[in-house]
Amino acid sequence: MLIDTHCHLTYDFSSIGGMDAVINRAMAAGVGIMICPTADPEDIERTVHLVNQRKNIFATIGIHPEHAGVNPDDFITDDILENPRVLGVGEIGLDYHEMETNTRDAQIELFERQLEMATHHNLPVAIHTRDAEDDTANILSKYDVRGVMHCFTSGYGLAKKMLDCGFFFSASGILTFKNAGDIRETFARIPLDRLVVETDSPYCAPVPYRGKVCEPAYVVETAKVLADIKNIPFEKLCDIVMENVRVLYPKIEF
Helix, strand or coil, X not given: CEEECCCCCCCCCHHHCCHHHHHHHHHHCCEEEEEEECCCHHHHHHHHHHHHHCCCEEEECXXXXXXXXXXXXXXXXXXXXXXXXXEEEEEEEEECCCCCHXXXXXXXXXXXXXXXXXXXXXXXXXXXXXCCHHHHHHHHCCCCCCEEECCCCCCHHXXXXXXXXXXXXXXXXXXXXXXXXXXXXXXXXXXXXXXXXXXXXXXXXXXXXXXXXXCHHHHHHHHHHHHHHHCCCHHHHHHHHHHHHHHHCCCCCC
16 A cells, blocks of 8 residues: 655546546555645645545645745644644645745744744654745754655755654656656655655656656656665555554654
8 A cells, every 4th residue: 555645635636537436446556555745825725624534535724935924823723733633734735936035034933933833743744845945854852843845857966854853755657757866865864764755746747657646656657766776566565654653743643
């Protein structure tokens, strides 16, 4: 069995048959468990409802840096974070790639408040970082948190810092891209016991599905490439990922 550790299941999948069809195709492909993060604060209520209805779907709850300026306390309550189906806080972090530079302070404020929530509830975090590596690493070093670097595409320099902090690293479909040699080299250096896989659906569809709406079933393709990189059988990688997810997200039950 495989676990898609990061798939946005509240996306409108109507163009490919709807969410039920997406979940059924994932299960048919051997993806037995899916973890649905939130990014938009408006998705939090729907995500909690979803995981309360589906035994094989869990959540992480957080607000993406693109929503910098909102108050997370208005959306993320203690009751939500104490829900047994909510495994962590995410996706949270920093993104300086496309956002206006004057949002930096607001992004950091949002990030730090959610790290405080994670610390208070002893929950792991799912981290988004893009063109903000130094600030991300420096801020995380101030908090007693562990978690996963979601859709990791940075170099080994950041990987080494976060390995030393006890973090895991999630490979997405980007790992399969023809021009992703540097990313594959980084994952070759990361220990097996710190690796998980994801789709980040509906984004980043792996080869051979590039250009299509990404869905959890496609995580199999990323896992195959990762198994090749680590020179181990696909089935062994699946077992390792399952055990790593148990360590990463202690609340999970399967």
